[in-house]
Amino acid sequence: MRAIYPGSFDPVTNGHIDIIKRASMLSDELYVAVLTNSDKSQTFSVEERLRFLESVTNEFPNVKIVFFDGLLIDYAKKINADVIIRGLRAVSDYEYELQMAIANKKLCQEIETLFMVSDSKWSFLSSSLVKEIAMFGGDLHGMLPDFIINEVEAKVRRR
Amino acid sequence: MRAIYPGSFDPVTNGHIDIIKRASMLSDELYVAVLTNSDKSQTFSVEERLRFLESVTNEFPNVKIVFFDGLLIDYAKKINADVIIRGLRAVSDYEYELQMAIANKKLCQEIETLFMVSDSKWSFLSSSLVKEIAMFGGDLHGMLPDFIINEVEAKVRRR
Amino acid sequence: MRAIYPGSFDPVTNGHIDIIKRASMLSDELYVAVLTNSDKSQTFSVEERLRFLESVTNEFPNVKIVFFDGLLIDYAKKINADVIIRGLRAVSDYEYELQMAIANKKLCQEIETLFMVSDSKWSFLSSSLVKEIAMFGGDLHGMLPDFIINEVEAKVRRR
Amino acid sequence: MRAIYPGSFDPVTNGHIDIIKRASMLSDELYVAVLTNSDKSQTFSVEERLRFLESVTNEFPNVKIVFFDGLLIDYAKKINADVIIRGLRAVSDYEYELQMAIANKKLCQEIETLFMVSDSKWSFLSSSLVKEIAMFGGDLHGMLPDFIINEVEAKVRRR
Amino acid sequence: MRAIYPGSFDPVTNGHIDIIKRASMLSDELYVAVLTNSDKSQTFSVEERLRFLESVTNEFPNVKIVFFDGLLIDYAKKINADVIIRGLRAVSDYEYELQMAIANKKLCQEIETLFMVSDSKWSFLSSSLVKEIAMFGGDLHGMLPDFIINEVEAKVRRR
Amino acid sequence: MRAIYPGSFDPVTNGHIDIIKRASMLSDELYVAVLTNSDKSQTFSVEERLRFLESVTNEFPNVKIVFFDGLLIDYAKKINADVIIRGLRAVSDYEYELQMAIANKKLCQEIETLFMVSDSKWSFLSSSLVKEIAMFGGDLHGMLPDFIINEVEAKVRRR
Numbered sequence A, B, C, D, E, F: 001m002r003a004i005y006p007g008s009f010d011p012v013t014n015g016h017i018d019i020i021k022r023a024s025m026l027s028d029e030l031y032v033a034v035l036t037n038s039d040k041s042q043t044f045s046v047e048e049r050l051r052f053l054e055s056v057t058n059e060f061p062n063v064k065i066v067f068f069d070g071l072l073i074d075y076a077k078k079i080n081a082d083v084i085i086r087g088l089r090a091v092s093d094y095e096y097e098l099q100m101a102i103a104n105k106k107l108c109q110e111i112e113t114l115f116m117v118s119d120s121k122w123s124f125l126s127s128s129l130v131k132e133i134a135m136f137g138g139d140l141h142g143m144l145p146d147f148i149i150n151e152v153e154a155k156v157r158r159r
Helices: A014-026 A046-057 A072-078 A091-107 A127-135 A146-158 B014-026 B046-057 B072-078 B091-107 B127-135 B146-158 C014-026 C046-057 C072-078 C091-107 C127-135 C146-158 D014-026 D046-057 D072-078 D091-107 D127-135 D146-158 E014-026 E046-057 E072-078 E091-107 E127-135 E146-158 F014-026 F046-057 F072-078 F091-107 F127-135 F146-158
Strands: A002-007 A029-035 A063-068 A083-088 A112-117 B002-007 B029-035 B063-068 B083-088 B112-117 C002-007 C029-035 C063-068 C083-088 C112-117 D002-007 D029-035 D063-068 D083-088 D112-117 E002-007 E029-035 E063-068 E083-088 E112-117 F002-007 F029-035 F063-068 F083-088 F112-117
Touching: A002 A014, A002 A072, A014 A029, A014 A046, A014 A083, A014 A112, A014 D112, A029 A046, A029 A072, A046 A063, A046 A146, A072 A091, A083 A091, A091 A112, A091 B127, A091 D112, A112 D014, A112 D091, A127 A146, A127 F091, B002 B014, B002 B072, B014 B029, B014 B046, B014 B083, B014 B112, B014 C112, B029 B046, B029 B072, B046 B063, B046 B146, B072 B091, B083 B091, B091 B112, B091 C112, B091 F127, B112 C014, B112 C091, B127 B146, C002 C014, C002 C072, C014 C029, C014 C046, C014 C083, C014 C112, C029 C046, C029 C072, C046 C063, C046 C146, C072 C091, C083 C091, C091 C112, C091 D127, C127 C146, C127 E091, D002 D014, D002 D072, D014 D029, D014 D046, D014 D083, D014 D112, D029 D046, D029 D072, D046 D063, D046 D146, D072 D091, D083 D091, D091 D112, D091 E127, D127 D146, E002 E014, E002 E072, E014 E029, E014 E046, E014 E083, E014 E112, E014 F112, E029 E046, E029 E072, E046 E063, E046 E146, E072 E091, E083 E091, E091 E112, E091 F112, E112 F014, E112 F091, E127 E146, F002 F014, F002 F072, F014 F029, F014 F046, F014 F083, F014 F112, F029 F046, F029 F072, F046 F063, F046 F146, F072 F091, F083 F091, F091 F112, F127 F146
Parallel strands: A002 A029, A002 A083, A029 A063, A083 A112, B002 B029, B002 B083, B029 B063, B083 B112, C002 C029, C002 C083, C029 C063, C083 C112, D002 D029, D002 D083, D029 D063, D083 D112, E002 E029, E002 E083, E029 E063, E083 E112, F002 F029, F002 F083, F029 F063, F083 F112
Antiparallel strands: A112 D112, B112 C112, E112 F112
16 A cells, blocks of 8 residues: 655654654555645745655655645655545544545545544644744644754744 | 525635525525625636626526625625525534624624535535646536636636 | 424424524425424423424414424425425534435435524523423523423423 | 454445445455444344345455454454544544544554545435434435345334 | 532543542632432442542542532532533533533523543543443553452443 | 633623633632734734723723733743633634643643633624624624724724
């Protein structure tokens, strides 16, 4: 089974890493795919986001870090993915994810979306929350890998 | 029963058309009302949105295409509407719609909001999703009337 | 427009009466239909439930109190209803009601389900809550018409 | 990947069959597992439910119909399943399923729950709705395979 | 502030204990109140449930274990409680709790309901899940205090 | 118990005032704290928002109006708050509030978030809805204190 786990990863959090680890154990190949559409302003450059992901996944031999522009479903078709992996935290996630899964199924019958439940200890965690906490000097330990904490703090305060 | 079905219709989708068709069969007169408040940036001009709606509803003799600026409830009062029609797709729609229905009831006791359930085959469909798919060259057939697909593709790619 | 507003009405509450009143103003004829399927144990007999409904609706000339057994959609077809009216209080109502509306649409394309929002002052109110309060001697004023309060208290305590 | 798709399947519906078909394409082996705990009263016997499932899955060579008693997670461990497959229809499903997925993860870290989205055309469909429709002589075509419709009608009316 | 934390506690779980501990730190006095209405069949007797609660709260000097029959709001008034404490786990809890909080406010304006969020590590945990796991010999460690695990296993298997 | 009730209060509505009043009766001291982070554009200046709050709370002797910049949890720690008070209206509120409460608990174990249910008569009300209604000349009576209505109308129309 070839899987794709798409996202902005701006930056990758411990919640994302948990899904990557668990999804990689179920897949022959797992593509972690950074969405690079230019119309949404991001804190970290594509290069930085890819570098973070490379660092935190180099222990997983079947994980490949990639980026794409355009429709997820087109990229998923191009790499011959069988499934799209999405992590779910709460009901509000679910509504949006359900809509996207149905839309993607309509655009391509052959590719399934599979949802994994985030570990409840990450249920509060999101990239944007992490940046908000960092902006005001809050403590990020346990939310991000240590080397990323330093970069987030430097980047966000510089703004 | 005089009904008003308000929206941005930017552009009208097959999901909207399904609601218009079903609502027109329950109403003596159905006003499909395009909201033209200038503070939200739209892809299509008011004229284009009205033209699309005129085209897709000309087979329904009791449907009237109009536009309005300001509070929906004021316009509904002005045209002597008995009910406001809204289509519901998912729970997330419902929360917002419920709040608006209660607010409109408070502003005018005489006008009721009636909700119709979108056909489940349109549950994934929204004007903004359609434009996102078009922006990246995805296939819009079955989501919009054919003549609108051409206009959406031309418009969105030109941006 | 001929409408049907189905329910157990065991007993009718002020929340139901609010929906009946508002729905009757939108309909040419409104059938308030008591479901009499024997497999769900009810507190009040069909006769009592019909009598309560007759009393509280005798000021609305276009409201007709009826009862039915079997599938709602079959009864709705039999009386040539155009729409089924349902009141919504909260999100949990909505999920179930959405499923039933889609099922009924599948069983009969011609009959629409229209949802009306319960007035927020009845959002906590249900027939079963009323009976639970009555069972322990709580105060039901403002939840039910006064003559029904007496009957509920007598019935529920007698059990 | 060895997957288990558990349920009561009382009886199997077209919605279940859709999930079985899609899950079987992602799995090396898919165990469709009928829960036989005696404390919940079922309409069809375990033998009938297994027979229905055998009939509708004999075209899928990697699907195995089994039954189990006790905790799902214990049976999943016993057959060395990698994942538990669950179909999701609506938000109300999701809440319960999320809780069970977290509980199962706690009972066994190695087995993941993967959620697949039901096709929106089955969003209204459940085994209990099917039986309710059958009880009152409603039309089940398109909800169940034809040979099961006959058995459901015979069984439910006999009650 | 005098608080009441009502429930069935059949049996008390680590999730309940977490709420008791946190609520006791905010209250001058915290009444943990076991509901003893006879119409819902319970696994443990009132005496057993009270004994479990006494054992797990004897380190909290301002916690008092009590039981009551009838309407919560009447008992809360009788003991002069200022607030009712409820723990929330998920959205599905919330809908029901919201309805009860509004009903209780209507029955008594002076007593407030305060909701506390359950620690996410208990989000999957409920008394009924614990009993289901026990019934099939699953591992309850980390879900209940150890001495209760033994009693639950003995009780549930004896059934 | 020292409590903090944070918000934008842009402007304070009757729904906020209801929560302030009820929370002040449960607290020894209640800090109503205006968030002044500059990155979200506000309609009213910090001074105006503080002035509105001072006016509507001067009858509550234990309420203190303050403002803060940065992380709520840091300010709550600085003033030695025991609890954070939040009002809940609907399910959509709850999802976000639950996530923030869990995040704040992680950042500081000692401070609890307590949720109070908004009176159902304010369930439709929000600062942004009020401004939208004002912008188009709708009637704000019953939503805001009268002296604030005047200021909102003047401010919003001037824009």
